[in-house]
Amino acid sequence: MQNQEALMEDGEMESAMSIPTLECDDWAKFGDDDIMQQQSAIQAEEAKKVLFVGDKEPLSTLAAEYQSGSSIMIEKIKVLDEHYAAIRRTRGDGNCFFRSFMFSYLEYILQSQDQEEVERIRANIEKCRKTLQSLGYAEFTFEDFFTLFLEQLECVIQGKETSISHDELVLRSRDQSISDYIVMFFRFVTSGEIRRRSEFFEPFILGLTSTTVEQFCKSSVEPMGEESDHVHITALSDALGVSVRVLYLDRSSCESGGVSVNHHDFIPVAGELPNASVLSPTNKPFITLLYRPGHYDIMYPK
Amino acid sequence: MSQRGEWGFSFPVRLKMIDFARVQKELQECSKDVEESGIKVSPKSDNLALLIGSIPGPIGTPYEGGTFQIDITLPDGYPFEPPKMQFATKVWHPNVSSQSGAICLDILKDQWSPALTLKTALVSVQALLSAPQPDDPQDAVVAKQYLQDHHTFVGTARYWTETFAKASSLGVEEKVQKLVEMGFPEDQVKSTLEAVGGDENLALEKLCSG
Numbered sequence: 001m002q003n004q005e006a007l008m009e010d011g012e013m014e015s016a017m018s019i020p021t022l023e024c025d026d027w028a029k030f031g032d033d034d035i036m037q038q039q040s041a042i043q044a045e046e047a048k049k050v051l052f053v054g055d056k057e058p059l060s061t062l063a064a065e066y067q068s069g070s071s072i073m074i075e076k077i078k079v080l081d082e083h084y085a086a087i088r089r090t091r092g093d094g095n096c097f098f099r100s101f102m103f104s105y106l107e108y109i110l111q112s113q114d115q116e117e118v119e120r121i122r123a124n125i126e127k128c129r130k131t132l133q134s135l136g137y138a139e140f141t142f143e144d145f146f147t148l149f150l151e152q153l154e155c156v157i158q159g160k161e162t163s164i165s166h167d168e169l170v171l172r173s174r175d176q177s178i179s180d181y182i183v184m185f186f187r188f189v190t191s192g193e194i195r196r197r198s199e200f201f202e203p204f205i206l207g208l209t210s211t212t213v214e215q216f217c218k219s220s221v222e223p224m225g226e227e228s229d230h231v232h233i234t235a236l237s238d239a240l241g242v243s244v245r246v247l248y249l250d251r252s253s254c255e256s257g258g259v260s261v262n263h264h265d266f267i268p269v270a271g272e273l274p275n276a277s278v279l280s281p282t283n284k285p286f287i288t289l290l291y292r293p294g295h296y297d298i299m300y301p302k
Numbered sequence: 303m304s305q306r307g308e309w310g311f312s313f314p315v316r317l318k319m320i321d322f323a324r325v326q327k328e329l330q331e332c333s334k335d336v337e338e339s340g341i342k343v344s345p346k347s348d349n350l351a352l353l354i355g356s357i358p359g360p361i362g363t364p365y366e367g368g369t370f371q372i373d374i375t376l377p378d379g380y381p382f383e384p385p386k387m388q389f390a391t392k393v394w395h396p397n398v399s400s401q402s403g404a405i406c407l408d409i410l411k412d413q414w415s416p417a418l419t420l421k422t423a424l425v426s427v428q429a430l431l432s433a434p435q436p437d438d439p440q441d442a443v444v445a446k447q448y449l450q451d452h453h454t455f456v457g458t459a460r461y462w463t464e465t466f467a468k469a470s471s472l473g474v475e476e477k478v479q480k481l482v483e484m485g486f487p488e489d490q491v492k493s494t495l496e497a498v499g500g501d502e503n504l505a506l507e508k509l510c511s512g
Contacts, residue, residue, distance in 0.1 A: 137417065138331055140324055140328065141381075141418075141419060145416075180382060184382075184416050187417075188417065191417070222417040222418075223412065223413050224382065225412075
């Protein structure tokens with residue numbers, strides 16, 4: 001049920017959705033299978049409209065969405081327009097944060113050929129693997145997901161037999177058999193980090209869901225399609241040592257009159273990077289995401 | 303899709319196909335500690351998409367002493383899609399259909415994750431036997447009995463365990479035989495025995511008064 005609601009919420013971003021209604025007169029007979037069936041129908045519907053990872057679009061397409069809507073949003077998009085050149089949309093299937101992170105990260109490596117960063121993340125991925133082992137995860141449950149991500153990381157490095165182009169990266173990000181495996185890789189990493197530092201995360205999780213850390217990981221991190229919150233972003237950013245900037249675009253207005261767009265930088269904690277939680281040239285985020293309630297897209301600074 | 307070879311992946315990544323290599327590993331893993339857990343999974347035939355699981359009834363519950371068989375069907379897309387599980391052994395439980403054996407359990411539905419395995423799913427099914435969730439029932443009749451007439455529920459669940467989940471369910475057959483010989487119709491004997499939780503004397507009393 002949760003998933004379904006999440007999807008609906010995501011769907012609100014788009015134009016009104018036409019969800020195929022089930023022909024079911026007797027609600028007593030409306031069982032879980034029907035719900036699952038309807039859920040996959042919603043997913044299929046969504047799939048037709050938005051690719052897992054879309055094309056780069058000018059910011060004017062974002063403005064066009066709110067043309068006849070809230071004036072605050074239009075003002076805020078104007079502010080964004082000063083600093084950001086483009087947006088790349090992701091599908092609102094509950095995996096949008098992880099999918100945005102995946103594409104942004106691999107695209108950055110492909111374009112920057114930042115070898116130092118590749119070595120750094122590889123070392124962190126090995127730590128994540130050990131974390132999962134020590135937490136008692138059976139190796140076969142996560143190894144394929146790790147392998148697939150490391151292979152993609154290898155592929156975006158140029159000048160090798162396995163090297164891929166930017167176009168190919170886009171295609172792979174849209175291919176479910178790769179894209180979903182990488183999303184699941186990130187879910188494993190996130191869950192492992194939250195469990196490893198459960199004392200740190202516990203108060204945040206209590207604030208969100210009033211469940212235990214264990215239950216949160218089982219029900220809100222590890223299943224596909226479960227939406228991400230600041231807890232997920234913090235954990236993934238810390239585990240991989242990758243900074244993330246999130247811009248918040250909502251209808252809230254500031255008291256001081258002028259319109260501005262809030263952002264938050266998720267900077268990995270100490271131990272992973274030298275200057276913990278302080279923005280420095282070494283951990284300046286190269287991943288920028290646009291958050292609108294219930295959904296994340298990728299942003300490109302000017 | 304033959305792209306895999308082209309892209310040089312080291313294992314199958316097709317989603318719309320069962321990851322059989324993983325299923326093999328799961329079966330191996332599960333057989334390792336079968337002594338300890340009592341949980342078994344084995345293929346029904348050569349086809350690894352159809353499996354049969356087996357769990358011991360939890361101690362201290364009306365299911366104690368029984369061994370419950372569970373039919374497992376792996377959908378295309380396993381482990382991204384949850385395995386389909388239903389009881390092959392008849393069981394009297396609020397979250398299991400007494401008719402079909404269908405199980406109401408979140409991890410077999412939207413809370414499934416590839417981080418789970420057939421074994422962990424079976425452990426959850428076993429835990430469900432210990433801790434029924436009558437507020438989210440699969441079988442409304444059983445759930446109602448569980449909430450309103452708990453004593454009878456326990457009796458019936460125990461009777462079903464004796465009758466269907468034990469290798470030697472001879473005791474019950476004998477009781478039926480005995481009562482039938484007294485001149486009561488077999489159907490009525492069976493249903494009466496079920497209703498009173500297998501107590502021969504209570505059944506006789508009820509049959510006589512009815």
